[in-house]
Amino acid sequence: MEQTLSIIKPDAVAKNVVGQILARFEAAGLRIATTTKMQLSQADAEAFYAVHAARPFFKDLVEFMISGPVVVTVLEGENAMAINRDLMGATNPAEAAPGTIRADFADSIDANAVHGSDSVENASNEINFFFAQREIY
Ligand code: CMP
Numbered sequence: 001m002e003q004t005l006s007i008i009k010p011d012a013v014a015k016n017v018v019g020q021i022l023a024r025f026e027a028a029g030l031r032i033a034t035t036t037k038m039q040l041s042q043a044d045a046e047a048f049y050a051v052h053a054a055r056p057f058f059k060d061l062v063e064f065m066i067s068g069p070v071v072v073t074v075l076e077g078e079n080a081m082a083i084n085r086d087l088m089g090a091t092n093p094a095e096a097a098p099g100t101i102r103a104d105f106a107d108s109i110d111a112n113a114v115h116g117s118d119s120v121e122n123a124s125n126e127i128n129f130f131f132a133q134r135e136i137y
Pocket of ligand 1: 061091112
C-alpha cells in the first residue's frame with residue numbers, strides 16, 4: 001500500500017480548517033496512518049526543504065513554515081501520492097482547479113495551505129524525516 005506525506009501549513013492551521021482538509025483525504029479513500037501537530041524550528045524547515053535551498057523563495061518559504069504550527073500526516077492508499085496531489089491542486093493557488101484544497105483554502109504561493117510529496121521516492125524520505133516506523137499504522 002502506497003504512503004505519502006502531507007503537511008497542513010501554518011496558514012491553514014490558523015484558519016482552523018485542519019479537520020476539513022483531513023476529511024477530504026478520507027473522502028477520497030486515503031487512510032490517515034499517523035498525524036501530529038508540531039511547531040517546526042528553523043533548522044527543521046531548512047532541512048525539510050533543503051532541495052530548494054538555492055531557490056530565491058527559500059528564505060521566505062522557511063520563514064513562513066515556522067510562522068505557526070503545522071499538521072504532518074502520513075496518508076496511505078492505492079496511488080496515495082498522486083491522489084493527494086490531485087486533491088491539493090496547483091502550487092500557486094491562483095492556478096489551482098476549483099474544488100481543490102489550494103483553490104478553497106490558500107492565499108498565495110507561500111501560504112498555499114498544504115504540502116504533498118511529489119514522488120513516491122520523496123514520500124519515503126519525507127515520511128522518514130518526521131516519523132519512526134513504529135508511529136505509522
Ligand atoms: P511546497 O509543495 O510546500 O514545496 C515548496 C514550496 O515553496 C511550495 O509548496 C510553495 O509554497 C513555495 N514556493 C514559493 N515560491 C515558489 C515557486 N516560485 N515555485 C515553487 N514553489 C514555490
